[in-house]
Amino acid sequence: MRRVEVACLSPSGDVNISPRLVPALPAFEEPFAAFTRATLVATDRGLTAVGDLWPGDQVRTVGSGFQTLLWKGTTLLVPQAAGQDPAMGTLTRIAADALGIARPMHDLVLGPSARVTQRGAAVERLTGREAALIPARDFIDGCGVIEITPPAPVEICHLGFAGHEIIVANGVEVESYHPEPVHNLGLHAGYIDLFLSCFPHVDDMADWGLPAFPRLRRADLDLTCAA
Numbered sequence: 001m002r003r004v005e006v007a008c009l010s011p012s013g014d015v016n017i018s019p020r021l022v023p024a025l026p027a028f029e030e031p032f033a034a035f036t037r038a039t040l041v042a043t044d045r046g047l048t049a050v051g052d053l054w055p056g057d058q059v060r061t062v063g064s065g066f067q068t069l070l071w072k073g074t075t076l077l078v079p080q081a082a083g084q085d086p087a088m089g090t091l092t093r094i095a096a097d098a099l100g101i102a103r104p105m106h107d108l109v110l111g112p113s114a115r116v117t118q119r120g121a122a123v124e125r126l127t128g129r130e131a132a133l134i135p136a137r138d139f140i141d142g143c144g145v146i147e148i149t150p151p152a153p154v155e156i157c158h159l160g161f162a163g164h165e166i167i168v169a170n171g172v173e174v175e176s177y178h179p180e181p182v183h184n185l186g187l188h189a190g191y192i193d194l195f196l197s198c199f200p201h202v203d204d205m206a207d208w209g210l211p212a213f214p215r216l217r218r219a220d221l222d223l224t225c226a227a
Contacts, residue, residue, distance in 0.1 A: 004032050004075045008200045009055035009068070020198060027185040027195060029088055030113040031177050032075040034158040036091065039108065039169045050157060050169075059159070062117075062166040062173055063212075070201045071160030073177070076153045077111065087112045091148050091156075092136045094172065098144030105171035109148070110136045111156040115215065117166055117173035122221045127214045133175050138218030160199065164212040178211050 002024045007017045022028040037051030042060035053059070058066040079089040094108045099116070110116075115133040123132045139145040159167070164178035179185065182205050187195060192205075202208060 002029060002032075002075060004028075004073060004198070006198055006200070007055050007072045007074070009070045010200075013056065015055050016200065022194070022198065023191070024084060024088075025186070025191075026085070027179075027187050027191075028198070029075070029085070031158050031160075031179070031198065032073040033077065033088065033111040033113040033156050034174065034177070035111060035114065035156065035169065036109045037155050037157075039110070041167050041169055050159070051155070053159065059161075059165075059167055061161070061176075062168060064163070064165055067161045067163075067165055069159055070162060071177070071199060072157055073160070073198065074155060074157040077150070077156045078153045079149045079151070087137070089149060091150060091154065092140060093146050093148050094136065094139070095144045095146075099139070099172060102171045104169075108170040108172055110169075110174070111158075112137065113158070115175045117175070117213065118216075118221070120221075123216070126216065126220060129213055131173075131213045132216040132221075133211075133213050134216055134218050134221070136174075160201070162201075163209045166212055175212065178208055179205065181205075 001021050004022055005019050007015055010016050035050045039050040040047045044058040044066055055069050055072055057069045059069050061067050092110045094104055096106045114136040116136050117131050118134045119131045140147050158177040160177045165176040166173050
């Protein structure tokens with residue numbers, strides 16, 4: 001089991017915070033594991049650390065202007081914890097300019113479920129779209145992008161909006177939380193209601209709407225480029 005904290009904007013404008021205990025399964029861990037506290041995003045108050053964001057804040061998105069943060073899910077990443085998925089004990093550190101000029105502007109440390117935007121001819125050939133979302137971990141090369149195991153537990157989180165949004169974190173486009181289709185979550189029927197209970201701002205899976213971009217693995221692009 002994993003301890004998490006859910007903060008959600010209520011219809012009255014209050015922020016409701018509730019600690020929860022959820023199964024240590026990928027579908028339940030991914031919604032809490034994308035950003036570290038020090039990651040900077042643009043808000044109507046200027047650049048703000050993710051750790052200082054709360055539901056109700058206005059966050060600048062790519063393509064949708066300022067959007068109201070409705071949900072924030074937080075947990076602790078505990079390195080080398082017995083029985084957990086090894087990936088849930090590591091972070092991905094992207095050095096300045098590792099993904100291109102000012103991508104990121106300075107070092108960016110992301111959680112195990114973070115996905116970043118990738119553009120280019122290979123993406124367009126493979127998806128027919130201008131961009132795709134790829135796990136940050138897929139870019140690990142041991143040089144500009146490395147896997148790190150923190151010496152102590154680290155707070156990580158994810159952010160949720162009314163729809164699937166792309167936000168700029170330290171100069172890199174990163175997705176907000178949006179679940180996989182229900183048939184890809186790997187949950188039996190008894191867990192679906194428990195999963196939805198972690199998101200008080202939605203009533204059913206359809207409320208998340210369509211994903212902003214398709215999701216790929218880095219290997220998919222490598223194969224396309226090699227073809």
